Amino acid sequence: MRKTTMLLIVLAFVLCASFSFGDQCKTAAGSGKASTLLPQNKSALQKPGSIRVINPNIFQIWLISTQGNPPHIYYIEWISSNVQGAVKIELMKDPNTVSLVITPAVPDVFHSFSWQIPPTVQPGNYYIRVSSVSTPSVNDVSDLFFKIIP
Numbered sequence: 001m002r003k004t005t006m007l008l009i010v011l012a013f014v015l016c017a018s019f020s021f022g023d024q025c026k027t028a029a030g031s032g033k034a035s036t037l038l039p040q041n042k043s044a045l046q047k048p049g050s051i052r053v054i055n056p057n058i059f060q061i062w063l064i065s066t067q068g069n070p071p072h073i074y075y076i077e078w079i080s081s082n083v084q085g086a087v088k089i090e091l092m093k094d095p096n097t098v099s100l101v102i103t104p105a106v107p108d109v110f111h112s113f114s115w116q117i118p119p120t121v122q123p124g125n126y127y128i129r130v131s132s133v134s135t136p137s138v139n140d141v142s143d144l145f146f147k148i149i150p
Contacts, residue, residue: 049082049138051130056146064117064150076102076113078130078140083108085134089115092127095141099126105133123149 055077056062063072076089086105093099100121106113125147131139 049080049084049132049135051078051080051083051087051132051138051140053078053128053130053140053142056128057142057144058146059144060146062117062146062148064119064121064123064148066119066150069150071116073114073116076115076128076130078111080108080111080132083132083135083138085132087130088133088136089113090129090131091121092129092141093124095127095129098129102128108132117148121148123147 053076055075062074063069065071078087080087085108087108088104089102089106090098091100091102102115103113125145127142127145129139129141
């Protein structure tokens with residue numbers, strides 16, 4: 001029984017140290033209670049979310065939908081982990097400048113959004129940013145620009 005308790009204490013200490021919980025872990029030197037070494041804040045156990053834009057993420061050419069062109073539907077796609085709720089999708093003139101909010105909120109479970117480029121979008125090079133609505137710092141911008149043409 002004593003070996004099991006010691007093993008639990010060591011395991012809990014390693015768990016705390018490896019996740020860098022800092023002051024959220026309580027040390028129990030001499031108490032023999034492994035549970036007091038575990039994080040005291042349950043939200044500290046949740047991994048931060050992540051988003052990765054996968055399309056468009058290479059050089060592509062997308063056509064603006066106009067009266068003379070047949071409608072073109074393009075798919076904005078992403079993968080995500082630990083993102084709760086919805087994501088916002090934005091068209092970016094460069095990685096830091098929003099040109100158009102494509103949609104303010106689409107459920108993250110879809111991981112895809114179909115988009116017909118409106119005629120109000122100016123031709124040029126663009127990026128896509130997908131961000132968590134509830135945690136905007138969880139976002140990704142496509143790695144390379146894509147070109148929008150008439």
